[in-house]
Amino acid sequence: MADSIIHPDDDGVDRRGFLRCMAWAGTGMAWIAGAGILKSAPLPRLGQAADSSLAKGDFVFAQLSDSHIGFAKDANKDVVSTLQAAIGRIQSLPVAPDFLIHTGDLTHLSKPEEFDTLQQVLLSARVGQVFYVPGEHDVLADDGRQYLERYGKGTKGSGWFSFDHKGVHFIGLVNVVNLKAGGLGNLGAEQLEWLEKDLKSRASSTPIVVFAHIPLWSVYPDWGWGTDDSAQALRYLKRFGSVTVMNGHIHQTLQKIEGHVTFHTAASTAFPQPAPGAAPSPGPMTVPAAQLGSLLGLTDVTFVRRSHALAIVDHTLA
Amino acid sequence: MNTLRTGTYALAIIALLGTSPALRASYAPAGQEAKPAKEPPKAVAIDIDNFKFGVVSLNVAAGTTVTWTNRDDVPHTIVSLTKVFKSPALDTGDPFSFTFKDAGTFEYYCSMHPRMTGKIVVK
Numbered sequence: 011m012a013d014s015i016i017h018p019d020d021d022g023v024d025r026r027g028f029l030r031c032m033a034w035a036g037t038g039m040a041w042i043a044g045a046g047i048l049k050s051a052p053l054p055r056l057g058q059a060a061d062s063s064l065a066k067g068d069f070v071f072a073q074l075s076d077s078h079i080g081f082a083k084d085a086n087k088d089v090v091s092t093l094q095a096a097i098g099r100i101q102s103l104p105v106a107p108d109f110l111i112h113t114g115d116l117t118h119l120s121k122p123e124e125f126d127t128l129q130q131v132l133l134s135a136r137v138g139q140v141f142y143v144p145g146e147h148d149v150l151a152d153d154g155r156q157y158l159e160r161y162g163k164g165t166k167g168s169g170w171f172s173f174d175h176k177g178v179h180f181i182g183l184v185n186v187v188n189l190k191a192g193g194l195g196n197l198g199a200e201q202l203e204w205l206e207k208d209l210k211s212r213a214s215s216t217p218i219v220v221f222a223h224i225p226l227w228s229v230y231p232d233w234g235w236g237t238d239d240s241a242q243a244l245r246y247l248k249r250f251g252s253v254t255v256m257n258g259h260i261h262q263t264l265q266k267i268e269g270h271v272t273f274h275t276a277a278s279t280a281f282p283q284p285a286p287g288a289a290p291s292p293g294p295m296t297v298p299a300a301q302l303g304s305l306l307g308l309t310d311v312t313f314v315r316r317s318h319a320l321a322i323v324d325h326t327l328a
Numbered sequence: 329m330n331t332l333r334t335g336t337y338a339l340a341i342i343a344l345l346g347t348s349p350a351l352r353a354s355y356a357p358a359g360q361e362a363k364p365a366k367e368p369p370k371a372v373a374i375d376i377d378n379f380k381f382g383v384v385s386l387n388v389a390a391g392t393t394v395t396w397t398n399r400d401d402v403p404h405t406i407v408s409l410t411k412v413f414k415s416p417a418l419d420t421g422d423p424f425s426f427t428f429k430d431a432g433t434f435e436y437y438c439s440m441h442p443r444m445t446g447k448i449v450v451k
Contacts, residue, residue, distance in 0.1 A: 083401045083420065119403055119417055146440040150403070150417040191409055191437035191445050233379075234443045291378035294401045 064105055065315065069176050072100050072107040073221070073309040074140075075258030076278030078147065079128045080118035085281035085294035086302065089118075090131060095327045096279040096308045097135045103310055108175065110137055113258035113276060114145030114186065114223030120152075125160055144169055145223040145259060146186040154187055170201050172208050178313055179212060181205070183222040185237045195224030195237035202239065206246050217252040217313065217320070225257040227266060227273050230286035235260050247271065254320050256309070260292070263307070263324045274322055277307035304328035374446075375399050376418075376438075381446035388428060390450050395425040404444065409435045 064070070077093045086092060100107065117124035132140060142161045149157055154168055165171040168184040183205070185195035197205075212218075220226070226243065229235035247253045253271040261283035266273040281294040282305035289295065297305060307326040314321070370392055375382040377399040388394065398404050398418040406415040406424055412434055415424035428434065428450040438444040 085401065119419060147403070150405070150440070189439060189442040191435065191442055193442045232443070234441050291380070291400070293379065 064312070067176055067315040068313055070103065070105045070107045070310055070312050071109050071111065071175075072103070073111050073113060073256055073276050073311065074100075074279055075113040075276040075308075076115040076145065076261055076280055077112070077128060078115055078118040078278065078280035079131075080121055080124035081280055081294075083294060084296045086306075089280040090127065092302070092306050092327060093128075093131055093279045094135070095303070096306070097131070097137060099308060099325050099327065100137065100310070101135070105312070107138075107310060109139040109141060111180075111182070111221050111256065112140055112142045113221050113256060114143050115147045115258065115278075115280075116142065116145070116157075118147055120148055120150040120156060122156065125156070129160075141171075141173070141180070141182060141221075142169075143182045143184055143222055144186055146189075149187055166204060167198075167200055170204065176313070177315070178217045178219060181208065181218065181220045183220060183226075183243070185222050185224045185226070185240070190238070193238050194231060194234055195222075195226075195240070197222075197237060197239050197243060202242050202246075205243055209246050209250075212250070214249045215251055217254075218247060218250050219254045219256065219311075219320070220247070221256040223257065224259045225264075225273070225275055226255050227268075229260060229264060229275070233286065233292040235286065235292070244271065252320070254311070254322070256311075261295075262305070263309075265322070272320070272322070274309070276309045277305065277324065277326065279306055279308065279327075282306065302327075371395065373397065376404050376444075379404075379441055379444055381444060384446050385449065386447070387449045387451065390429060390431050391427065392450070393425050393427040394448060395423050397421065397423045403440065404438045405440055406436055407439045409437065 074096060078089055079093070081089050100110070116128050144154060144157045144161070148154070149168075158165070158169055162169055165182070168187045170182055170184050172179060172181040174180070183197060183201065185197050188198055189196050220243075222237070224237055225235055226237050226240040251270055255271060255273045257273070257275045258278070260275050261278040261281065262275065262285065263277050264275045282297065283292050284295050304326050307324055309322060309324050311323075312321040372386065372388055372392055372394050374386065374394060374396045376396055379400065381396070386394070396406050396415070396418070398420055401420055403417040403419050405417055406413070408414065413426040413436070417440070418424055428448060431450050433447055433449050435445065435447045437446070
């Protein structure tokens with residue numbers, strides 16, 4: 011199975027750091043970022059990922075995205091199975107995640123039975139705590155009222171919130187409601203105001219993780235893959251030394267590093283979508299059954315305190 | 329005797345009936361349809377495919393019913409910018425109809441995929 015790593019580290023990567031990255035990777039490519047430059051090095055097979063015990067204060071969290079419970083077309087007739095496979099993959103990680111984040115499109119049509127099924131699958135798999143942000147498929151019918159009834163506790167507005175975990179500040183943003191005709195994703199003035207206040211008292215050395223459904227950078231505007239007012243949010247985040255932006259929506263992994271900000275999108279657990287511009291539209295992409303697993307997946311992130319670094323590893327289901 | 333008069337009346341009635349279009353139509357030779365006066369269509373269909381409205385700008389007469397049908401594998405919505413109409417989420421194959429009684433320009437978009445826009449111009 012294919013795993014890939016991003017390891018942004020402002021100090022650059024010395025030999026010891028490089029070896030640490032290699033230990034995380036397992037198989038595949040290691041992407042190492044130093045001063046905004048991405049370098050890659052192919053890795054030999056290491057069998058079991060090496061360092062399965064973390065230092066105190068370090069932790070792992072995992073990201074699931076775009077489960078689309080209720081979808082049952084050609085691209086994947088059984089999205090519950092592939093979600094369960096993704097959860098199984100999480101459960102076999104060398105270090106158990108402290109919690110999960112779900113970056114939206116939990117359901118396909120915002121139906122109560124779809125939300126119920128997702129809840130049942132996650133509960134019975136005992137994945138522990140999950141933090142959610144909605145996708146555009148989760149706020150149909152009632153402007154997101156049902157989503158908020160289930161996942162709105164402790165959130166503001168259409169479901170945004172923040173929390174701290176072992177010194178890292180996590181922010182969940184909602185960019186899928188009140189979308190304007192002809193536009194892209196939208197955060198809105200109220201949420202941006204809240205974000206500015208939320209960050210004001212934080213030291214610039216606090217590592218920040220922001221997650222939202224639609225990418226907060228311009229991946230491919232023609233297909234709606236971007237957020238109209240994310241530049242404002244990124245201005246508030248500019249002073250922080252380590253910012254990681256985690257999104258979904260595009261059903262494929264993409265990454266970009268800009269200064270101290272790492273942007274990353276996760277694969278879907280339900281169905282793949284074409285690469286930007288590679289098809290007439292961004293709809294579900296049907297592939298041969300044997301290939302499906304390699305295009306679905308999840309992401310795990312390791313935070314290492316002593317280097318303020320986050321190592322992002324994408325896992326496919328193949 | 330009134331037979332002649334009755335007969336004349338009968339002939340007159342038949343002649344009158346003979347001039348009616350309905351009768352003319354029913355006596356038209358097989359294979360030839362009587363042509364009614366041309367009228368604009370009262371119902372127009374728009375397909376939604378590949379994240380696009382099949383006809384982006386459509387001109388219709390007042391009283392026309394427009395029916396959108398979603399052909400994509402993902403749901404879409406049809407939402408008027410001036411809140412005149414708003415569809416539920418349309419899954420694949422689901423239709424949504426609206427009858428445009430008033431003249432005007434009605435812009436709309438998909439609230440899930442807002443880059444999808446269209447308009448109906450009603451005269």
